[in-house]
Amino acid sequence: MxxxxxxxxxxxxxxxxxxxxxxxxxxxxxxxxxxxxxxxxxxxxxxxxxxxxxxxxxxxxxxxxxxxxxxxxxxxxxxxxxxxxxxxxxxxxxxxxxxxxxxxxxxxxxxxxxxxxxxxxxNKIQEDKRYTDFGKVVEMSEAAVNIGAFVKIIYDKHGINIGRNKMFDWLRDKGYLIKSGREKNNPKQQFIEQGLFELRPTIISRSEGDVQSHTTLITGKGQVKLTEILLSEFGSRSDLSG
Structure with missing residues (x-):
């Protein structure tokens, strides 16, 4: 026709x-x-x-x-x-x-x-790939881990060998953590509010008296987001420890 x-x-x-x-x-x-x-x-x-x-x-x-x-x-x-x-x-x-x-x-x-x-x-499978790669359970979990534990997780699951100190450097360079001063390596407030980090107080006993310190923890949501960024930036099986 x-x-x-x-x-x-x-x-x-x-x-x-x-x-x-x-x-x-x-x-x-x-x-x-x-x-x-x-x-x-x-x-x-x-x-x-x-x-x-x-x-x-x-x-x-x-x-x-x-x-x-x-x-x-x-x-x-x-x-x-x-x-x-x-x-x-x-x-x-x-x-x-x-x-x-x-x-x-x-x-x-x-x-x-x-x-x-x-x-x-x-398209949905590709969109959800970050969950299938890292696990939906991680993001939904309330469990938060310290930087050392997170470094071990991304090495075991994705082969990204970045090391604890390098991970701190990377987080500071990306603006997630405070770079200097008394609060160095503490997460910035905006990322705590976004649910990516937690700041857990700890008590250190010393001869001159107990001192309160803080430990930076990465939440389940933060683990997924940071892993996604690391994979896109470096790819899997990367050795960044040197």
Missing amino acids: NQLIATQNNEQGEIIVSGRELHEFLEVAERFSKWWERMTGYGFENGLDYTPYQMVHPQNKQELIDYSMKLDMAKELAMIQRTDKGKEARQYFLQVEKAWNSPEMIIKRAMQIQDKKILELE
């Missing part, structure tokens, strides 16, 4: 037609905006029968308003014209509709829907 007027499919799988293309095919002398206003006066509803959108004219590059209308509306507009071109357009749209509802096209659309679902599933 020759394509007299271009048709497309919207996200709902419905056939749609450009208002400007139909106007041009019908050879209407009236300016498009006036014609469209008059046509929509027959009871068609914005958002139900048609949808406005911005387009760029292919020749003068001017931005224009066009309307994507459903096939039923396009058939009615063609019939309203009471011209040979209107009759031709309506017959063409009936052929398009017949072809669209043929068993072959129904099967084709079903296969396209299935392919789309498979693609969405594959």
Whole structure:
């Protein structure tokens, strides 16, 4: 079937037609905006029968308003014209509709829907890869580990050999930990609030009296995020200890 007027499919799988293309095919002398206003006066509803959108004219590059209308509306507009071109357009749209509802096209659309679902599933698998690599349980867990334990985890699971001191350097360079002063190696408040770190107080007994110190812990959520960054930056099986 020759394509007299271009048709497309919207996200709902419905056939749609450009208002400007139909106007041009019908050879209407009236300016498009006036014609469209008059046509929509027959009871068609914005958002139900048609949808406005911005387009760029292919020749003068001017931005224009066009309307994507459903096939039923396009058939009615063609019939309203009471011209040979209107009759031709309506017959063409009936052929398009017949072809669209043929068993072959129904099967084709079903296969396209299935392919789309498979693609969405594959994308979700990739999106969730950080969980399958490191474990959803880790992020959901309330358990937090110190830097030394985290270094051992990423070495055992991903072969990233960074070492405890290098890990502290990396966290300071990335801005997660305070670089100097009395609070050196403590996590910054913003990352504690994000749930990536905890700061656990510890008491150190000394001859001159007990002293309170703090231990930086990485939460389950923080372990997942930092592992993801380390893998993207260095890859697995990396030796960064030297």
